[in-house]
Amino acid sequence: MSYEPLFMKGWEKYIKDQSNVKTKNDWIEFRRKWYDEDEKKWPKKTPQQRAEESTKKRGPIKIGGRTLVHVSYPFDLTSEARYELMKTSTEIGLRLVLPNGYHSPQESGDNQGWMQECPYCEIATHEIGDENCPICTRKMIYIWVGD
Numbered sequence: 001m002s003y004e005p006l007f008m009k010g011w012e013k014y015i016k017d018q019s020n021v022k023t024k025n026d027w028i029e030f031r032r033k034w035y036d037e038d039e040k041k042w043p044k045k046t047p048q049q050r051a052e053e054s055t056k057k058r059g060p061i062k063i064g065g066r067t068l069v070h071v072s073y074p075f076d077l078t079s080e081a082r083y084e085l086m087k088t089s090t091e092i093g094l095r096l097v098l099p100n101g102y103h104s105p106q107e108s109g110d111n112q113g114w115m116q117e118c119p120y121c122e123i124a125t126h127e128i129g130d131e132n133c134p135i136c137t138r139k140m141i142y143i144w145v146g147d
């Protein structure tokens with residue numbers, strides 16, 4: 001049974017707090033309140049879970065004309081929590097922490113060095129395309145992996 005973190009349990013308050021994050025300091029405060037303290041309690045995936053994952057996650061998969069690779073996050077959180085955490089950290093947090101950086105290939109004008117990732121399904125692709133995950137249809141997040 002995967003862990004349900006504090007921000008999922010306190011969803012309404014969490015979303016309200018999130019909507020008030022406008023500055024880097026707001027973000028740091030928000031992250032401390034909802035993620036950093038709670039993170040100490042998040043269980044890591046066990047060696048057995050990781051072994052099962054690697055059996056299930058053999059090789060790249062081809063869906064909708066794109067090649068996707070499996071990615072694995074260290075914490076044993078629910079898929080919903082993992083997605084929410086990564087999406088918010090990337091789309092709100094990173095933009096405030098690195099306001100002058102590029103946060104998508106559309107902004108940088110070049111697909112090189114970017115991946116699209118779905119933290120819910122734990123898949124990612126270098127083939128930048130459809131915004132939505134081909135498995136769960138959630139909006140994928142852009143990750144800069146460098147060139």
Ligand SMILES: [Zn+2]
Binds near residue numbers: 118
């Ligand atoms: Zn997905």
